[in-house]
Amino acid sequence: MTALTGDAKGRRAERLAAWFLALKGYRVITRRARTGVGEIDLIALKGDIVAFIEVKYRPDARTALDSIGARQQRRIAAAARAFLAHNPQWAEKTLRFDVVLMTPGRWPNHILNAWAGSEHNAH
Secondary structure (H helix, E strand, C coil): CCCCCHHHHHHHHHHHHHHHHHHCCCEEEEEEEEECCEEEEEEEEECCEEEEEEEEECCCHHHHHHCCCHHHHHHHHHHHHHHHHHCHHHCCCEEEEEEEEECCCCCCEEEEEEECCCHHHHC
């Protein structure tokens, strides 16, 4: 059996995170949403919330969380604004930036509202 590449591990982690979120009642509407300013791993709906979700696979949760710095948060927030500009039907929902941390041999760790990135978070 061959080892997975970094990209293959990331894709697998995103699939597992989407499955995990579905079990929690989320409906994933987009995977790997690419915009001119960046990519969002998962975009999911739950009730009146649109969650922009970054998935991180690392050897441990601390390393995964630390890998999402302020620069990446700004890039994801900009990508979310670009996504909403092309998908205005979601713009009036409550917007949130979540993180799903994936580590070997552990259940995913879903962090709600991991950072503020949009004026819409106040809804």
